[in-house]
Amino acid sequence: MLLQKLEQLTTLFAEMETAMIAYSGGIDSTLVAKIAVDALGDRAIAITAESPSLLPEDLEDARVQAAEMGIAHKVVQTHEMDNPNYSSNPVNRCYFCKSELHDTLKPMAMQWGYPYVVDGVNADDLHDYRPGIQAAKERGARSPLAEVGVTKAEVRELSKHLGLPWWDKPSQPCLSSRFPYGEEITIAKLQRVGRSEVYLRKLGWQNLRVRSEGDTARIEVLPDQVKEFVIQTDLPQLVSALQSYGFLYVTLDLEGYRSGKLNQVLELAAANQK
Structure with a gap:
């Protein structure tokens, strides 16, 4: 079943032909980046958003992991802290964070010829309170792990199967x-x-x-x-x-x-x- 999901993910990326991954360096988006680069080679790119809510150590981890996977990697600045709807920390704060992220990435994707921005949302995330998912969907982002039904536990299993040394990396939200x-x-x-x-x-x-x-x-x-x-x-x-x-x-x-x-x-x- 797990390998079947991996095959589905590989096919999904092959059908996309190109992919820009919203890549935080966390275990979910790292798995997406790994499968994308294996399927697409230099037609996949990982983009990490740098902001005050991301630890410098986590940004460095993202750089190291991208280099080891062999995927092209760029860092862009996002400015969610400039938005009082975000900094006031309402219950839907994540909506404004992901809005800023995808409003930054989508024009880049269009300019560089990537029809999709792809994120690391997994199937379990759909059952939690995640207002950021709505913001991403509104901007046309795709979530391959969720589309194929990959759970958080399966993310780690697949990461281990693919030989990613950080398969057991603790979750590190912003x-x-x-x-x-x-x-x-x-x-x-x-x-x-x-x-x-x-x-x-x-x-x-x-x-x-x-x-x-x-x-x-x-x-x-x-x-x-x-x-x-x-x-x-x-x-x-x-x-x-x-x-x-x-x-x-x-x-x-x-x-x-x-x-x-x-x-x-x-x-x-x-x-x-x-």
């Missing part, structure tokens, strides 16, 4: 996802979150988030690592480091990391309206 809806996002806030997460990664914690709520950093590690984190981490040194980045208070979420946790306020609001 830094703006670390803020509760309604809290204004600024470049300074993004930078302190980013520096905090890089600091924790260097300590060996890979699956994590540093949520920002006002002047408080709330650290999330995997649930089964919470106890280990407390025992192994030099907590005073950790607090000092995150305070040097701009936080006043440093806390640990005892529930642990759970993808989409900030969306639970939307679920609660919907339940209260029933």
Whole structure:
């Protein structure tokens, strides 16, 4: 079944003839880029959007991965932070982010002769609250993984099958996802979150988030690592480091990391309206 989906994806790209991939360097868009370059060679190109919500380390990862896959790669600047509809952080913030991305990429694709901008949306994403998907669809983007029904778990399986060394790379959504809806996002806030997460990664914690709520950093590690984190981490040194980045208070979420946790306020609001 999995190899059948890979064959379908390969055929899909062959039928496209050319493809421009909206490539963040994450596991989903990297798999799309790999299959595209295998099918199309130099008729595929990967474009990474650079903005304050992308860690410099993640941009470098994207460059390294693209080079290893042998796909042409370009970096463009996007300016979603200039849009108050984005920086005010409404519940549909991602809509304005993806609008900016695809409003930047689509004219480039048309000018360079690419009929489609292709993204890394997978089948599981369609069942989550992802307003950015609507923005991409409105601008004619295609989502091969979702079209073929490839789930997040299958993305990793296919990546491993194709020999991608980063098949188990943790998910790393944009830094703006670390803020509760309604809290204004600024470049300074993004930078302190980013520096905090890089600091924790260097300590060996890979699956994590540093949520920002006002002047408080709330650290999330995997649930089964919470106890280990407390025992192994030099907590005073950790607090000092995150305070040097701009936080006043440093806390640990005892529930642990759970993808989409900030969306639970939307679920609660919907339940209260029933």
